[in-house]
Amino acid sequence: MGDLGSFGENAxxxxxxxxxxxxxxxQLIVSAKNxxxxxxxxxxxxxxxxxxxxxxxxxxxxxxxxAASDMLKRFDQSDLAYQRLRxxxxxxxxxxxxxxxxxxxxxxxxxxxxxxxxxxxxxPKNPVTANNLELLRNSVNYQKRSKGDxxxx
Numbered sequence: 001m002g003d004l005g006s007f008g009e010n011a012x013x014x015x016x017x018x019x020x021x022x023x024x025x026x027q028l029i030v031s032a033k034n035x036x037x038x039x040x041x042x043x044x045x046x047x048x049x050x051x052x053x054x055x056x057x058x059x060x061x062x063x064x065x066x067a068a069s070d071m072l073k074r075f076d077q078s079d080l081a082y083q084r085l086r087x088x089x090x091x092x093x094x095x096x097x098x099x100x101x102x103x104x105x106x107x108x109x110x111x112x113x114x115x116x117x118x119x120x121x122x123x124p125k126n127p128v129t130a131n132n133l134e135l136l137r138n139s140v141n142y143q144k145r146s147k148g149d150x151x152x153x
Contacts, residue, residue, distance in 0.1 A: 031047050059089050
């Protein structure tokens with residue numbers, strides 16, 4: 001009798017949840033957003049990653065983790081988060097803006113433009129989209145320079 005778990009199952013067949021954290025509220029997300037706003041992207045990424053572990057299908061956690069990873073130039077991590085996020089929220093304006101911004105950070109200006117224009121088509125009055133399009137315009141106007149190009153100034 002000692003080897004039975006709950007509901008009469010074999011104790012070995014019962015999955016343990018001891019290695020999982022339980023968060024009864026959104027404290028991880030709130031803390032992560034706060035760290036992101038303060039430009040503490042490493043701390044934000046860690047907190048968002050913990051939130052993703054606690055709730056793997058949470059769009060806020062995935063989007064936040066992707067954005068923090070982008071700011072850390074950890075595009076391998078952000079790409080994984082975007083891949084997991086797309087089936088959950090589809091091509092909502094938030095997804096298009098964030099993924100477009102990710103492409104902008106990588107220097108993929110044409111791809112960034114494509115995502116920003118898709119976001120604009122869905123919501124022409126969205127201030128984030130307008131800001132992203134302005135950033136893109138400025139990125140096109142100022143070419144990349146290699147290290148040391150401004151030595152003579």
